[in-house]
Amino acid sequence: MTAFFFYLFSGLAVLCAVMTVTRRDAVTSAFWLISCFLNVAALFAMLSAHFMAVLQVLIYAGAIMVFFLFVTMFLGHAQRTPRGKGLLVPMVIIATILALAWVMTELLSAHREGFEPAPDGYGGVITVSRLLLTDYVFLFEMSGLLLLVAVIGAVFIARRIRRQRDTFLEGGSRV
Amino acid sequence: VSETIGLNHYLVVSVLLFLIGIAGVLFRRNALVMFMSIELMLTAVNVSVLAYSRFLLDHTGHVLVLLVLAVAAAEVAVGLAILVEIFRKRDTVDVDRFRHLME
Numbered sequence: 564m565t566a567f568f569f570y571l572f573s574g575l576a577v578l579c580a581v582m583t584v585t586r587r588d589a590v591t592s593a594f595w596l597i598s599c600f601l602n603v604a605a606l607f608a609m610l611s612a613h614f615m616a617v618l619q620v621l622i623y624a625g626a627i628m629v630f631f632l633f634v635t636m637f638l639g640h641a642q643r644t645p646r647g648k649g650l651l652v653p654m655v656i657i658a659t660i661l662a663l664a665w666v667m668t669e670l671l672s673a674h675r676e677g678f679e680p681a682p683d684g685y686g687g688v689i690t691v692s693r694l695l696l697t698d699y700v701f702l703f704e705m706s707g708l709l710l711l712v713a714v715i716g717a718v719f720i721a722r723r724i725r726r727q728r729d730t731f732l733e734g735g736s737r738v
Numbered sequence: 739v740s741e742t743i744g745l746n747h748y749l750v751v752s753v754l755l756f757l758i759g760i761a762g763v764l765f766r767r768n769a770l771v772m773f774m775s776i777e778l779m780l781t782a783v784n785v786s787v788l789a790y791s792r793f794l795l796d797h798t799g800h801v802l803v804l805l806v807l808a809v810a811a812a813e814v815a816v817g818l819a820i821l822v823e824i825f826r827k828r829d830t831v832d833v834d835r836f837r838h839l840m841e
Contacts, residue, residue, distance in 0.1 A: 577754050589770045603755075607785075612800060618807060630814060631773070659761070670749055670750050671750065694797050709812050712812070716815075717815045720819040
């Protein structure tokens with residue numbers, strides 16, 4: 564039963580990833596990527612990483628992808644760039660498929676045993692956050708600082724655009 | 739299907755997702771889709787880190803995945819802000835036309 568769900572979720576995740584990369588329209592790509600992230604969250608849950616599965620849904624599929632969709636729709640999805648031609652692309656694809664076949668046969672023939680049973684509370688909020696707030700508290704604070712700096716940077720860029728537009732309006736030179 | 743699912747199965751899924759992400763960055767010219775492919779690659783790495791964490795029954799990988807989430811959020815915020823400004827100046831998100839740094 565575990566194997567069935569693993570193949571279901573991983574197959575769907577890979578399928579959605581392929582659709583993300585191959586769709587011409589960026590909005591369609593974003594929706595396929597959300598679907599891929601939800602399937603990956605299911606894989607996280609199967610790895611007993613329950614807290615990370617919740618965060619994957621909330622942060623990745625929720626916050627980050629909503630932001631992506633916002634910007635994609637704002638920029639307009641009219642830019643359908645022509646497909647590149649040449650010999651490079653098919654050669655790289657063939658090389659990738661060969662390398663992939665080798666990696667998969669190596670990986671799947673080496674060890675076939677399953678995981679040991681996880682102890683109680685493995686991957687839960689309590690255990691992960693206890694580790695995060697004791698041993699790795701410096702990394703935790705630094706990631707908070709990083710997010711603060713990123714927010715300030717994004718606001719700074721947006722504010723500079725606003726100021727340029729205001730000077731255009733005052734000068735009367737806006738088209 | 740009666741086989742047990744172990745570390746290697748998750749590593750194969752991780753490799754597949756990562757290669758698809760690489761293909762997206764290399765072959766797509768739309769900057770937004772390239773960003774999405776980078777997110778896909780980060781998620782693929784998260785899958786392998788969590789699989790190893792489960793294999794070793796160690797929680798350190800969970801902390802690493804949390805940091806990757808924070809860095810990805812910061813990267814998307816700044817990157818998309820830069821992209822919006824480039825779009826306002828150049829009116830395109832095609833990376834082949836982002837040549838004004840070279841001129």
